[in-house]
Amino acid sequence: MSVDIDDNSKFTEYAHPERVVTTDWLAGQLATGNPGRIVVIESDEDVLLYDTGHIPGAVKVDWHLDLNDPVRRDYVNGERFAQVLGERGIGRDTTVIIYGDKSNWWAAYALWVFTLFGHEDVRLLDGGRAKWIAEGREITREVPAQTGVAYPVVQRNDAPIRAFKDDVLAHLGQPMVDVRSPGEYSGELLHMPDYPQEGAMRGGHVPGARSVPWARAAAEDGTFRSRAELEAIYLTEQGLGPSDDIVAYCRIGERSSHTWFVLTHLLGFDNVRNYDGSWTEWGNAVGVPVEVGAR
Amino acid sequence: MTQGDVTVDLPESLESIAQDFAALSARDRLILLLDFSDELPELPERYQGHAELLERVDECQSPLFLAVEVDGAQGAAALQDATVHLFFQAPPEAPTTRGFAGILHEGLNGLTVGEVLAVPDDAPYRFGLGDAVSPLRLRGMVAMLSRIKRQIRIRSAD
Numbered sequence: 001m002s003v004d005i006d007d008n009s010k011f012t013e014y015a016h017p018e019r020v021v022t023t024d025w026l027a028g029q030l031a032t033g034n035p036g037r038i039v040v041i042e043s044d045e046d047v048l049l050y051d052t053g054h055i056p057g058a059v060k061v062d063w064h065l066d067l068n069d070p071v072r073r074d075y076v077n078g079e080r081f082a083q084v085l086g087e088r089g090i091g092r093d094t095t096v097i098i099y100g101d102k103s104n105w106w107a108a109y110a111l112w113v114f115t116l117f118g119h120e121d122v123r124l125l126d127g128g129r130a131k132w133i134a135e136g137r138e139i140t141r142e143v144p145a146q147t148g149v150a151y152p153v154v155q156r157n158d159a160p161i162r163a164f165k166d167d168v169l170a171h172l173g174q175p176m177v178d179v180r181s182p183g184e185y186s187g188e189l190l191h192m193p194d195y196p197q198e199g200a201m202r203g204g205h206v207p208g209a210r211s212v213p214w215a216r217a218a219a220e221d222g223t224f225r226s227r228a229e230l231e232a233i234y235l236t237e238q239g240l241g242p243s244d245d246i247v248a249y250c251r252i253g254e255r256s257s258h259t260w261f262v263l264t265h266l267l268g269f270d271n272v273r274n275y276d277g278s279w280t281e282w283g284n285a286v287g288v289p290v291e292v293g294a295r
Numbered sequence: 296m297t298q299g300d301v302t303v304d305l306p307e308s309l310e311s312i313a314q315d316f317a318a319l320s321a322r323d324r325l326i327l328l329l330d331f332s333d334e335l336p337e338l339p340e341r342y343q344g345h346a347e348l349l350e351r352v353d354e355c356q357s358p359l360f361l362a363v364e365v366d367g368a369q370g371a372a373a374l375q376d377a378t379v380h381l382f383f384q385a386p387p388e389a390p391t392t393r394g395f396a397g398i399l400h401e402g403l404n405g406l407t408v409g410e411v412l413a414v415p416d417d418a419p420y421r422f423g424l425g426d427a428v429s430p431l432r433l434r435g436m437v438a439m440l441s442r443i444k445r446q447i448r449i450r451s452a453d
């Protein structure tokens with residue numbers, strides 16, 4: 001890695017401490033003129049949130065406009081990804097720090113998509129946008145002038161970390177984590193008579209999936225819980241193991257990216273896939289098995 | 296909007312906003328949307344702390360609450376001419392949702408019941424925002440409009 005890792009003592013406990021940085025560390029890099037030429041990306045649920053004020057020098061990557069294919073339900077291809085990153089001054093060797101709203105859901109989602117393309121040095125800002133602002137650090141509405149760089153066209157490699165519906169069907173009976181809220185898991189939260197719905201035709205969960213809401217991995221301030229706390233949840237309580245073949249899902253794959261990040265980078269599980277079709281696919285699919293009720 | 300082969304026009308106030316957006320690049324449309332977000336009026340005091348008086352629009356990515364008031368509703372004929380007042384609440388962390396609310400507030404607040412009910416349901420797609428924010432996000436604005444019209448129908452039925 002071209003840029004030093006943040007050797008904060010909380011992070012050194014994690015399996016991959018090089019994947020997270022503190023607000024202090026980032027502020028330090030920026031205050032010293034950004035010697036590692038890192039690129040900071042804000043990625044939010046709300047496409048305008050960046051424009052209301054962001055970390056100085058940060059650029060925006062929007063999950064709808066920049067990461068999703070505009071026509072088919074899929075991620076962008078290698079050409080488009082190269083364009084999105086190159087326009088933002090990101091080269092293949094650039095250290096990228098991503099942060100965002102909602103305890104870094106969309107930041108984790110973006111990081112996961114970057115990983116589909118094999119971008120090596122991509123890290124999350126622990127605590128995300130909310131922590132940076134809560135600490136009274138500088139934000140600006142000024143959009144940095146970008147010098148485009150060449151980012152190579154790299155084809156996505158989905159198989160190691162992405163599950164499709166057929167993969168999940170073949171995975172039934174093996175460890176699966178449903179990271180949605182308990183109401184979505186049980187199937188109670190779905191029906192709203194007379195209102196337009198963008199949700200699913202059926203409520204419930206994939207049979208056998210355990211309910212572990214994503215937020216359990218986050219502290220009050222949106223930072224990740226310590227390794228010991230995470231192990232208590234995922235290993236001790238849920239009985240998952242680092243070499244288990246695990247699929248995580250939510251509604252469209254954003255919250256489960258957060259859990260994917262926790263299991264993969266903080267706990268060092270080496271075989272976790274995110275099912276981005278998630279409940280908006282499964283709950284609308286014809287003939288797939290569905291289980292309702294709490295477990 | 297085409298209903299059969301008839302295109303339903305926007306009321307003048309909304310049409311003028313649509314023209315403002317149409318004159319801009321996708322990037323500048325976002326900035327104009329941010330202006331609408333910044334300028335969304337605060338809830339009046341009588342609604343503050345009274346979540347039960349507001350309707351939650353679940354289709355928005357972030358929570359949005361709205362209230363609709365109809366003035367001088369007396370008798371079916373006069374009702375069409377009664378004035379509609381709209382109130383919105385959305386947190387600063389949801390500027391897109393606030394921007395949508397701001398467009399509807401500026402475009403619809405103060406119109407008559409008849410005028411608001413005649414607004415075509417596809418009005419949110421006429422601001423050129425699909426490219427700027429993605430078509431999926433516009434569903435939140437579609438839902439706001441349909442809930443506003445639904446509330447007006449309920450108020451008008453009193």
